Amino acid sequence: MDEEIRIVETQHVNDQAARLRLWSIYRHAFERLNQRTPIHHGGFSVAQFEAVLQDGDFEKFLVYVGDELVGVTLLTNVLEKVPWINAPYFERRYPSSYQAGKIYFLPAVVIDPGYQDLRRIGAKLLQTALATLGNDNVLAVDYSETLRQSLPAFVTRGLGITFKEEILDRLVYRIFYYEEPS
Numbered sequence: 773m774d775e776e777i778r779i780v781e782t783q784h785v786n787d788q789a790a791r792l793r794l795w796s797i798y799r800h801a802f803e804r805l806n807q808r809t810p811i812h813h814g815g816f817s818v819a820q821f822e823a824v825l826q827d828g829d830f831e832k833f834l835v836y837v838g839d840e841l842v843g844v845t846l847l848t849n850v851l852e853k854v855p856w857i858n859a860p861y862f863e864r865r866y867p868s869s870y871q872a873g874k875i876y877f878l879p880a881v882v883i884d885p886g887y888q889d890l891r892r893i894g895a896k897l898l899q900t901a902l903a904t905l906g907n908d909n910v911l912a913v914d915y916s917e918t919l920r921q922s923l924p925a926f927v928t929r930g931l932g933i934t935f936k937e938e939i940l941d942r943l944v945y946r947i948f949y950y951e952e953p954s
Contacts, residue, residue: 775838777893779900782832785825790834793841794882795821801882815856815879824879829853833901835883835893843883843893845901849873849909856914866910875910 785791798821802814816824824830829850835843851859851870854877863870878901883894905911 777890777896778836779897780834780836781900781904782834783828783830785832785834790841791822791825794825794834794844797843797884798880798882800885801880815854820855824853827853831901831904833897835897837887837890837893842887843897844880845878845882845897846880847876847878847901847904849876851875851877851912854879857912862912869910874908875912876905877912 785794795818798814798816799818805813824846825832829848830853831847833845833847834841835845848854851857851862857877859870862875866875869875881894881898881901883897887893902911
């Protein structure tokens with residue numbers, strides 16, 4: 773696979789075949805993950821994902837290998853459009869940044885599994901998306917530390933700068949029982 777890796781920034785994915793391809797990649801990216809964690813990852817339904825791909829409030833960074841669409845990163849500063857985000861929290865906690873539209877949420881970085889190991893394609897895709905933010909914006913993410921312990925280091929490499937971070941919440945899932953569940 774010596775084909776060129778190309779990343780295209782767009783606000784709308786108008787081609788139905790491309791949207792179907794991206795849904796397949798998105799759904800597949802979270803299938804294995806959802807077998808290993810107690811919460812459902814990949815929070816968009818098919819209808820929501822379809823709407824996001826056509827919504828100009830979400831920046832899309834499409835990655836191609838040659839002519840084949842193999843992944844996408846999504847970014848938005850309209851936090852109300854991400855169903856699992858509590859936008860009023862950000863408005864109260866960071867009022868100036870929120871009002872200025874400087875808080876971005878990263879709801880997805882997904883790559884076709886057949887291409888994930890190709891020349892750090894995921895890192896290149898994330899780096900391209902993050903570079904558009906500039907130094908005065910804030911990036912919010914959610915992820916499973918069980919599965920992605922290296923995300924802060926990955927973001928540092930992607931941004932190419934030192935940054936400050938805050939952990940806003942630690943969501944813990946536990947199970948309590950008297951006898952071993954089966």
